[in-house]
Amino acid sequence: MVEEKNGSITIEVEQRLDELFGDSDNSSFDHSSHHPEFEDCSEALPFRELKSAVLSIDWEITDDAINRFIKQLNEIKSGYSKNKIIINMIQILNSLAVYLKINKGRAHPNTMKVLKSVFSGLEKVALSKKLSESEKKKTLFVEVEKFKELKQQIIALKADKAKKTEAKPTEETKSKVKETQETHSDSTIHMISEKAYRSALEDIKKFIKVEFDKLRKELNMHSS
Amino acid sequence: MAFINPKTKEVQTKIVYYGPGRGGKTTNLEYIYKKFNQRIKTDMVVIKTHGDRTLFFDFLPFDIGKIKGYDIKIQLYTVPGQVKYDATRKLVLRGVDGIVFVADSLVVRREKNILSLKNLRDNLSLYKKNISDMPLVLQYNKRDLAEQGIPLLPLQTLEQDLNSQLKVPSFEASALSGTNVAQTMKKIVLMTVASLQKQLI
Ligand SMILES: Nc1nc2c(ncn2[C@@H]2O[C@H](COP(=O)(O)OP(=O)(O)O)[C@@H](O)[C@H]2O)c(=O)[nH]1
Ligand SMILES: [Mg+2]
Numbered sequence: 001m002v003e004e005k006n007g008s009i010t011i012e013v014e015q016r017l018d019e020l021f022g023d024s025d026n027s028s029f030d031h032s033s034h035h036p037e038f039e040d041c042s043e044a045l046p047f048r049e050l051k052s053a054v055l056s057i058d059w060e061i062t063d064d065a066i067n068r069f070i071k072q073l074n075e076i077k078s079g080y081s082k083n084k085i086i087i088n089m090i091q092i093l094n095s096l097a098v099y100l101k102i103n104k105g106r107a108h109p110n111t112m113k114v115l116k117s118v119f120s121g122l123e124k125v126a127l128s129k130k131l132s133e134s135e136k137k138k139t140l141f142v143e144v145e146k147f148k149e150l151k152q153q154i155i156a157l158k159a160d161k162a163k164k165t166e167a168k169p170t171e172e173t174k175s176k177v178k179e180t181q182e183t184h185s186d187s188t189i190h191m192i193s194e195k196a197y198r199s200a201l202e203d204i205k206k207f208i209k210v211e212f213d214k215l216r217k218e219l220n221m222h223s224s
Numbered sequence: 225m226a227f228i229n230p231k232t233k234e235v236q237t238k239i240v241y242y243g244p245g246r247g248g249k250t251t252n253l254e255y256i257y258k259k260f261n262q263r264i265k266t267d268m269v270v271i272k273t274h275g276d277r278t279l280f281f282d283f284l285p286f287d288i289g290k291i292k293g294y295d296i297k298i299q300l301y302t303v304p305g306q307v308k309y310d311a312t313r314k315l316v317l318r319g320v321d322g323i324v325f326v327a328d329s330l331v332v333r334r335e336k337n338i339l340s341l342k343n344l345r346d347n348l349s350l351y352k353k354n355i356s357d358m359p360l361v362l363q364y365n366k367r368d369l370a371e372q373g374i375p376l377l378p379l380q381t382l383e384q385d386l387n388s389q390l391k392v393p394s395f396e397a398s399a400l401s402g403t404n405v406a407q408t409m410k411k412i413v414l415m416t417v418a419s420l421q422k423q424l425i
Contacts, residue, residue, distance in 0.1 A: 009292060009418065009421045010414060010418050010421075012291050012292070013296075013414055013417045013418070014410075014414055016288050016289060016291065017288065017410045017413060017414065018410075020260065020263055020288060021256075021260060021263075021406045021409070022406070048372060051372065052372045052373065052374055055369070055372075055374070059246055
């Protein structure tokens with residue numbers, strides 16, 4: 001496809017890219033686990049199963065995926081019946097799963113985020129050898145707070161829906177607008193300063209308007 | 225078309241990450257941003273829709289510095305994957321110089337990959353561009369999931385489905401862990417700049 005006949009520029013670009021982006025990643029797959037300290041113990045196995053169930057739910061909220069998740073939760077629960085912290089976290093995960101099962105795609109958009117976070121907390125508490133008892137309690141506390149916050153958001157969302165059932169904007173456009181406003185709290189957006197974010201947003205709005213106009217014209221041309 | 229300004233000696237190239245929804249396009253850009261933003265000094269713009277899906281597009285611009293006297297600026301874009309956002313996809317493809325097609329390695333996503341590649345062909349033809357004339361790299365993403373016992377498409381199948389005619393460079397990758405993310409990006413930048421060199425010199 002790309003002729004390499006004039007090699008010099010290619011070599012120069014390649015060098016520059018290596019300088020900038022190094023060989024910081026490589027092509028093997030045996031180190032992809034995020035918690036290497038959890039590996040190699042049989043206790044970790046049920047949690048790996050649970051994680052795979054979390055991932056399935058993240059891709060698509062199906063009854064199958066949720067049932068698998070709940071089943072795995074129960075399995076883990078039976079092994080930790082005396083550990084209050086773990087039991088509490090499992091209960092939260094269970095509530096979230098049931099809520100997702102009922103509401104599927106209509107569930108509050110933060111549900112998956114909270115579920116993943118509580119799962120990570122559970123994994124940490126159950127498998128990390130270095131954690132002290134008070135650190136474990138703190139982890140639970142943090143996750144409980146997130147769960148409570150989500151419950152408030154769900155209640156607010158319901159109230160909002162009830163109030164505006166026959167209102168003008170559709171549910172979808174409304175939630176889109178809200179999401180765009182909320183992006184500040186999103187981890188990705190934390191990466192950029194508020195000012196940069198605002199001006200970028202303005203730029204993009206303008207860009208989109210101009211480009212959509214062009215596109216419309218172009219499409220008209222094609223169809224005529 | 226790349227924007228080349230002979231006066232300021234600036235070249236702007238547009239590279240688009242394309243592929244089925246939830247395949248890992250945004251995660252690719254996020255990884256590049258998180259890992260390299262100190263070095264490439266840039267801001268990333270992410271506009272999200274319901275939950276965490278890309279609404280319009282993600283945008284990551286950076287500069288690779290002067291090459292042969294030209295200041296080379298790279299702009300990475302992603303498109304939203306869901307079918308209903310086809311207008312946005314068309315829009316983002318406008319003026320594209322190079323494409324990374326991010327395929328999802330999950331067995332259950334096989335059909336979605338194929339459809340999305342077809343959609344790319346169709347949308348390029350709208351701009352009178354042929355996919356086989358385009359700098360293009362394939363990325364088979366989410367390979368890390370094999371370790372967790374999740375059924376993935378064998379590489380052979382992916383190659384057969386997506387690359388049997390195109391025969392372009394392809395990478396196994398995990399956007400989540402970063403494996404081969406920079407490699408994929410470096411390859412497409414290289415191919416794109418190489419294809420522009422005729423105009424440069
Ligand atoms: N396990 C795993 N998950 C991934 C990988 N890449 C993306 N994901 C997850 O897949 C989901 C969709 O990714 P996203 O980048 O938003 O996809 P996009 O729609 O193509 O932009 C997210 O939950 C990601 O965390 C990967 O390489 N491995
Ligand atoms: Mg995306």
